[in-house]
Amino acid sequence: MSSCDTCVVRNRAICAALDNHEIEALNGIGRQRQLQAGDPLIWEGEDSMLVANVIDGILKLTNCTEDGREQIVGVVYPADFIGRPFGAKSHHSVTALTDAKVCLFARSDFDRFASDHPALEHKLLKRTLDELDRTRAWMLLLARKSAEEKVATFLLDMSERLVDTACESPQGGPMDHFELPFSRQQIGDVLGLTIETVSRQMTRMKRDGILDLPTRRTVRICDRAALEAMAG
Template sequence: MAEFDFGDRVVQINQNSLQSKCDTCPIHNRTMCAFAGEDAARELAMISRTRRISAGQTIVTEQDSLDFVGNVVSGVVKLSKTLEDGRQQIVGLLFPSDFMGHIFSDHTRFAYEAASDVEICVFDRKAFETLVQNNPEIQHELLLKVLTELDATREWMVLLGCQNARERIASFLLMLLRRSLQTGCPKEDLPPNPTIRFPINRKNIALFLGTTIETISRQIQSMSKARILKIIDGNTFEIINPGRLAKMANHEEWLEDYPV
């Protein structure tokens, strides 16, 4: 019998039903675990373990070697780079089901930090790399995932390169909206006035958007006055007019779901 601490659940299982640990995993059907064949999935379950990190803790620093990879189960992990003089830029936010890690390389050039309380499911990197190289279909899924991420990063680059503060914040709100609806929500189920919660604090939002907490504050207040959103509390917002928000973001990709 083995005991697994899986967040708020402690699961006791015996060796030949190792996969049951993953059956209770809230995101297992949205990660590579779902794409792996039965043998590979079993192997993944075998080498995986859960780690919990509290908000603000560094998981890996820049230049560190990253000896594990994994999936975010809950919370948000930030990927960032800090310049010598202290300026920092977040180059990626990893949400539940996102893959984290720097595979096939001994050092990462970015720091991984818990942007909120976080639960991650980790595998030993070397073991995972071997698994990948022995399973072309997993490698293929990984390639697709990285290609998607590359495109998303480029989209964000457009935001940083030529969009203003208002557009950046509108885009961030829409991104959160998307991610919160993402769990296979059919179009007709879209709530007319969805509610969004910031999963991370202002400072991190600012570092992600390449702006300051003051600018974010002012823009949010201004959107509230313009009746685009309603401030429920400092971190919760009701989007009164998702279509106008999308228009404001000026990014076609995010205009799709809601009419103006």
């Protein structure tokens, strides 16, 4: 595994809570793994064997319905933590949406390490609470917001989270120009909308000068204030 000193997410991942000696110890139980888009990492319902820090790329969390349909229930980005520490089963599958690199740990090794390092456990707790806040916000989006509000909120969220997967804007804030890791169909699956509704909303935003859409995956936000107003 390459040196943690050169890791691009070193200061933002959960291991930021550790000193250099502790990082060296954590380094000894981990390994890096490259994933191609579409590669699975964790399977829903299986024993919780792995946890990981995302170094690069984007991965999706999914559940399957009884009739075999896939539902995207979350997305993880660089510096995010994935897996189920201190748990027996994995409650969702994890699959690479784009080419990705992860720092991988056996769950049992990581559990023992975390138990011996309270600062790391504290960081894990904070991440869990932040994820709970995002989940509650997402419940509001799915339950109460209109199609227009859903798509606008989704694009704003992407612009804020994707800042770490490309060069940051000069001000260090959200990206106004980015590549979506999702197809229109996947956006619809995430938001509970049809692909036609997603396309119609994005086309309308382009017509109104709020967005520019050079390709089906490229988004340029031309009027952030209007997009924020649209998101409610």
